[in-house]
Amino acid sequence: MNEETKKKINQKYEHKLAHGERFWPDSLYKDAVVALGIFLLLILLATFVGVPGEPKADPSDATYVPRPEWYFLFLFKFLAIYGQIPVLGRIEWIAAVLIPGIFLIVLTLLPFIEKKPDRHYSKRVLPISVMGIFVVSVVTLTLIADHPLKWDAQYRLTSLLQVISGLIIPTAAYLLLFLFSFLLKDQRASQGMVLTAGLSGVLMVGLTASVLFLAPVPEVEEVFVANTLPDRVVAGQDLYSIHCVECHGDDGSVTVIEGVEGLDGTVTSPISGMDVLYTFTDATIANIITYGQQDLGMPPFGKAAGGELSVSEIDYIVTFMRYSWDDRFEMPEIPELFPPLAEGEVPSYEVHIAPIAKRFCISCHREGKDNNNYLMTSYDEIIHSGDSAPNLVAGDAESILLKVIQEQNILDENGEEIIGVMPPKSVLKPDVVDVWVRWVMAGMPETVDGAAALSDIVEPVER
Amino acid sequence: MWRKLYAWLEDRLGLEEIYKATLDRPEPKGNWWNTLGSASLFLFLLQGVTGIFLTVYYTPSPDHAYDSIQYIMNDVAFGWLIRGIHHWGSTLMVIVVFVHMVRVFVTASYKYPRELTWIFGVGLLLLTLGMGFTGYLLPWNQRSYWATEVGTRIAGSVPLIGDSILRVLRGGPDLSALTLQRFFSGHIWIIPALLAAVIGVHLYLVMRHGESHFPDKDD
Numbered sequence: 001m002n003e004e005t006k007k008k009i010n011q012k013y014e015h016k017l018a019h020g021e022r023f024w025p026d027s028l029y030k031d032a033v034v035a036l037g038i039f040l041l042l043i044l045l046a047t048f049v050g051v052p053g054e055p056k057a058d059p060s061d062a063t064y065v066p067r068p069e070w071y072f073l074f075l076f077k078f079l080a081i082y083g084q085i086p087v088l089g090r091i092e093w094i095a096a097v098l099i100p101g102i103f104l105i106v107l108t109l110l111p112f113i114e115k116k117p118d119r120h121y122s123k124r125v126l127p128i129s130v131m132g133i134f135v136v137s138v139v140t141l142t143l144i145a146d147h148p149l150k151w152d153a154q155y156r157l158t159s160l161l162q163v164i165s166g167l168i169i170p171t172a173a174y175l176l177l178f179l180f181s182f183l184l185k186d187q188r189a190s191q192g193m194v195l196t197a198g199l200s201g202v203l204m205v206g207l208t209a210s211v212l213f214l215a216p217v218p219e220v221e222e223v224f225v226a227n228t229l230p231d232r233v234v235a236g237q238d239l240y241s242i243h244c245v246e247c248h249g250d251d252g253s254v255t256v257i258e259g260v261e262g263l264d265g266t267v268t269s270p271i272s273g274m275d276v277l278y279t280f281t282d283a284t285i286a287n288i289i290t291y292g293q294q295d296l297g298m299p300p301f302g303k304a305a306g307g308e309l310s311v312s313e314i315d316y317i318v319t320f321m322r323y324s325w326d327d328r329f330e331m332p333e334i335p336e337l338f339p340p341l342a343e344g345e346v347p348s349y350e351v352h353i354a355p356i357a358k359r360f361c362i363s364c365h366r367e368g369k370d371n372n373n374y375l376m377t378s379y380d381e382i383i384h385s386g387d388s389a390p391n392l393v394a395g396d397a398e399s400i401l402l403k404v405i406q407e408q409n410i411l412d413e414n415g416e417e418i419i420g421v422m423p424p425k426s427v428l429k430p431d432v433v434d435v436w437v438r439w440v441m442a443g444m445p446e447t448v449d450g451a452a453a454l455s456d457i458v459e460p461v462e463r
Numbered sequence: 464m465w466r467k468l469y470a471w472l473e474d475r476l477g478l479e480e481i482y483k484a485t486l487d488r489p490e491p492k493g494n495w496w497n498t499l500g501s502a503s504l505f506l507f508l509l510q511g512v513t514g515i516f517l518t519v520y521y522t523p524s525p526d527h528a529y530d531s532i533q534y535i536m537n538d539v540a541f542g543w544l545i546r547g548i549h550h551w552g553s554t555l556m557v558i559v560v561f562v563h564m565v566r567v568f569v570t571a572s573y574k575y576p577r578e579l580t581w582i583f584g585v586g587l588l589l590l591t592l593g594m595g596f597t598g599y600l601l602p603w604n605q606r607s608y609w610a611t612e613v614g615t616r617i618a619g620s621v622p623l624i625g626d627s628i629l630r631v632l633r634g635g636p637d638l639s640a641l642t643l644q645r646f647f648s649g650h651i652w653i654i655p656a657l658l659a660a661v662i663g664v665h666l667y668l669v670m671r672h673g674e675s676h677f678p679d680k681d682d
């Protein structure tokens with residue numbers, strides 16, 4: 001750039017300044033309005049959307065599908081799409097390092113690459129087209145980031161669309177842009193470039209829209225996250241009921257294990273006693289649960305040691321133990337296991353039976369336990385499974401399940417017991433039994449709405 | 464009385480000069496797109512303030528990071544608000560900085576005499592993304608742990624020096640307490656310090672050359 005042009009630019013700028021505004025107050029006023037707007041928006045987002053809960057990091061959980069922060073998603077998706085290219089796709093660093101690297105260098109050195117002093121957009125068709133396609137790519141790749149890229153029958157079409165929109169169109173558009181700018185002259189070149197950029201932009205947006213429309217993102221299983229202390233205690237109690245009760249008992253007071261294969265007669269210290277709770281820190285207890293005490297008979301439960309509990313779940317159990325048994329901690333107010341029933345009200349599976357089953361029955365009635373193949377982890381299983389199925393018959397007060405929870409065991413013709421009382425080592429409280437009876441007699445509705453339809457409430461209870 | 468005090472201060476501090484140099488500057492006719500730079504600055508400062516509050520309770524160790532965040536969210540008065548603003552502020556800052564860059568590009572404001580302003584600007588974009596990358600690990604939850612695990616692995620795919628980069632980022636071959644410590648230090652000291660310094664230079668250059676005017680047909 002010669003001195004002449006520089007002078008011209010500076011003169012023009014002086015002229016613009018003379019006919020402009022003052023930084024204070026004209027510009028600052030606009031800045032302040034925008035800052036205030038941003039601040040309010042952030043407060044609204046923090047209040048009404050909040051920060052989604054997530055379970056604690058679990059390095060041993062290799063099943064977790066990793067996903068970067070959203071503003072890196074476009075790069076992540078680009079890598080995935082690039083990986084579909086035969087042969088070249090194997091060389092990851094080309095897409096992960098080389099291409100972004102080139103982009104960055106071009107971006108940094110832009111003022112020296114685009115040297116002409118022209119500033120009006122009509123004289124900058126090539127740079128604006130290149131940037132435009134880049135921005136559209138970033139946005140569209142971000143939008144389709146979670147859509148599966150697989151070549152089985154269900155996803156073949158949408159995967160192809162993704163490759164076309166995320167890789168082929170931008171590459172072809174860039175090639176065309178440079179071809180036009182080198183081969184054609186002024187007017188014709190601009191026309192060609194505008195057409196290329198416009199067309200590829202529209203195509204990319206259209207293809208992205210069809211991917212969004214045609215290939216629904218597979219539902220990711222919501223992981224339950226207990227955020228408040230009461231939630232954590234309740235979650236911990238449920239997990240304790242499922243995993244620990246058979247050896248340590250409802251209240252952690254068992255000293256001699258009974259009825260557990262291979263461990264009958266094993267002596268344990270009561271884990272609800274202050275000997276254990278005062279001497280072990282939370283981290284130690286979490287460690288014992290994670291890795292077990294193999295030589296003493298305590299099995300490992302953490303995923304890190306091949307068990308089925310995540311780091312967060314083990315934390316919940318420790319929290320439950322502390323707040324329920326350690327006399328230095330005060331139990332927070334926790335919600336009842338199920339809402340009390342009014343006279344004539346019918347309980348539902350969702351709200352009443354599921355939490356009761358979780359608390360009192362699932363420890364034995366799930367896969368891999370001795371239970372006559374009677375599983376109780378879902379509505380279907382509770383109604384249909386079991387060697388003596390049906391264990392539940394709608395409207396039948398003599399249903400097997402109702403008998404065994406009311407301390408009547410089931411005998412065969414010779415008077416031998418086939419099914420003992422349930423749960424085997426304790427007795428359900430009358431209000432829990434009442435829920436079961438009412439539920440079976442009313443026809444075993446699954447949902448709250450189903451239950452409400454069957455209800456004939458005399459007088460609602462105070463809640 | 465006030466006049467006297469003012470005159471005394473003016474004499475020692477040179478307030479008038481500062482006022483002339485910083486606030487009372489002529490500018491070309493502005494437009495709303497020109498607020499994006501100061502919006503980035505505002506977000507940077509807001510992230511700084513909320514971030515400082517968060518460090519009061521946050522503990523950068525794998526054993527306590529998660530619980531300390533839970534504590535901030537549930538037990539500290541207005542902790543949820545501070546964290547919420549910091550969380551959403553990071554997202555918004557990336558968007559605003561990016562759009563600021565696009566606007567500067569479209570108006571070709573990086574041309575003579577503002578080339579250096581642009582180059583330092585690219586540095587700011589990278590540093591802003593660096594803030595996001597390091598901050599994401601700090602809550603030590605599943606999402607952040609695995610995002611960092613893939614993020615650092617991708618950085619490790621650089622030919623020849625990839626393995627060294629990976630080790631420097633993670634503080635060893637695997638994600639560990641050391642990684643968290645490192646990301647924490649990067650997130651609250653190293654990157655913000657760089658960011659503040661580069662913003663300083665960036666703003667000096669913006670003031671020195673003045674805001675560019677909106678290009679018209681002859682430009």
Ligand code: HEM
Pocket residue numbers: 496497498499500501502503504507560563564567572573577580581582583584585586587588591662665666669673674675676
């Ligand atoms: C933390 C991030 C950033 C902050 C706090 C910041 C701040 C500012 C401010 C306050 C202005 C003047 C007002 C305006 O024109 O909007 C400005 C102008 C400018 N910024 Fe940035 N900026 C940041 C990032 C960037 C990036 C990423 C780029 C480009 C790669 C960039 C390039 C420029 C240029 C070239 C100007 C001069 C524009 C003109 O004179 O019209 N900045 N910046």
